[in-house]
Each structure stands twice: as structure tokens, then as C-alpha cells.
Amino acid sequence: MMTCPIGGERFEATEPQECTPDPRLTMIFAPASICYGTHVLQQCPQNFLPLYKGFTSDDLALLETFMASETYDSSVDHSAYYLAYAIEKFIGESDSTLPVELLFDGLVRDSARSFSDEVYLEDFLFEMQSILRQSPENSQPVMQAVTSFVMLKAGLREDAIAMLEQARQHDIAGLNTPEFLSYLAAIESCLADESSPYCDPRAIFPIN
Secondary structure (H helix, E strand, O other): OEEOOOOOOEEOOOOOOOOOOOOOEEOOOOEOOOOOOOOOOOEOOOOOOEOOOOOOHHHHHHHHHHHOOHHHHHHOOOOHHHHHHHHHHHHOOOOOOHHHHHHHHHHHHOHHHHHOOHHHHHHHHHHHHHHHHHOOHHHHHHHHHHHHHHHHHOOOHHHHHHHHHHHHOOOOOOOOOHHHHHHHHHHHHHHHOOOOHHHOOOOEOOOO
16 A cells, blocks of 8 residues: 555555566667556556655655645646656756656656647657756767657657757767667658658667
8 A cells, every 4th residue: 555645645556567678768768668658657546646755754745735736737647757847847846857857767667648638749759958058978878869759759849850960970989870870761761751761769770
């Protein structure tokens, strides 16, 4: 049994589905072994609070204020990962990377809902642009490639093309691995043909 930290409601936790290990990567550059459609982020049934971390007493005081707001009410209609993101933006530190990590987790674990949500994708891309401006160059290419794919899924084709080109332009030793080059090629396949199987975030791209 779990206890909701706001309201004290007790509920049975949802057990995550077991997965067969799979080292291959999907079009969101995440392990294929993650069970899609399985919401491992626990939520309180009555107030929908996502239990994405252990809340401190200061967090809980801020949470009570936020949960009484219109922003919270509107965020409940989105993925639990988006609701967690909205909460963390309100109660967390301004320089924390947790908000964008929560959004990325939602793209991976709740892909059908998050990729069909215009607001979700817009906020993820906003956060990624901020992260990219602050990241060292050696960590940028993969993030730029993932961002390019999400831009494409958000209907931002020209932005996706430009971002993909940025991912290609880095001169970093060891960057052009078969895995990374195959990922770029799979994104280009989706750019060339919207019916490509590699337009599905859950698709596994082949490594040439």
C-alpha cells in the first residue's frame, strides 16, 4: 500500500510490467526493453498527484498551494509525466534538470499520449533548447538528434532539418559510431517519408 502525501489517501501501487532485456534503441534513443504503455509513475487516485520523488516538508507546503491552482487542474488532463513536470517547475530549483528528465521519461514510457499532445511537445522542445545552450559540446549531438526527431513529430519540419544538421556538424572524436550514424539515417528516413516505420517513436532503428 502507498499513502498519498497530500490528503493521506491509501492505495495499491501499480506493479510495472516485466520486460525482456533488449539493448537495441528506439527512435527516441531509449532502450527497447522499456515496456511501452506501462505507466510506472504512481499517482494518487483522487487528486492525481504523481509520486515522482520523495517530497520534503517544504515541497509539500508548496504543493498544497499549487494543487489548488487552475494550472494544476489543467495539467491533470495531460500525461502523469507532464503533471510531474508542471509540479517540479513550481516547487523545484530553477537550475534543476529534473523537469526535462520527467518530460523525456514520458516520451519514452507514455509515448502514445505524450507524442499526441501539442503542449507536451512544445514544453519539451523549450526545455531542450535551454539544456542545449548550457551543455558541453560532447553531449550535444545525441540531444540534438533526439530534439530533431521530436521537432519532426511536432510538425516543425524545417526546424527538425536544421537541428539534424547541427547534430552532424560536430567534430568530436568517437562521435560517428555506427549506432549514431544509423540513428541519423533513420531520422532522415522519416523526414523523407512520413509513412516510414522510423516515424514511430517506438520503432527500433537498425545499426548498419
